[in-house]
Amino acid sequence: MGGVSDRAAARAAKSALSQQxxxxxxxxxxxxxxxxxxxxxxxxxxxxxxxxxxxxxVDGVRVVTSVVGVVRPL
Incomplete structure (x- = not known):
């Protein structure tokens, strides 16, 4: 399971996860x-x-979730 990563690895994982x-x-x-x-x-x-x-x-970078509810523009 993934752990904390450096910023570059986390950015790459964020990009891949955003597409997914x-x-x-x-x-x-x-x-x-x-x-x-x-x-x-x-x-x-x-x-x-x-x-x-x-x-x-994602690619060894840990992913955490947070339930924030529905986001609406102000």
Whole structure:
């Protein structure tokens, strides 16, 4: 299972994961988050059930999820 990674590896994993999850409407955001001395990919979800569609790691980089709800413009 993946762990914390350097920023370059996390960016590459974020890019790959963004393409993989592009068709999942419950994914409302994908970014990087610091964990200790490294980075993980953080996926924001509108629905907790969507977490099962998100892999736990991408190319050795850990992926974490957070349920933030539906995102609407102000």
């Amino acid at each position: 999850l592009a068709a999942v409407p419950e994914v409302v955001g994908i970014g990087l988050a610091r964990r200790g001395t490294g980075y993980v990919v953080k996926v924001d979800l509108a629905d907790p059930l969507a977490a099962r569609r998100v892999p736990r790691d």
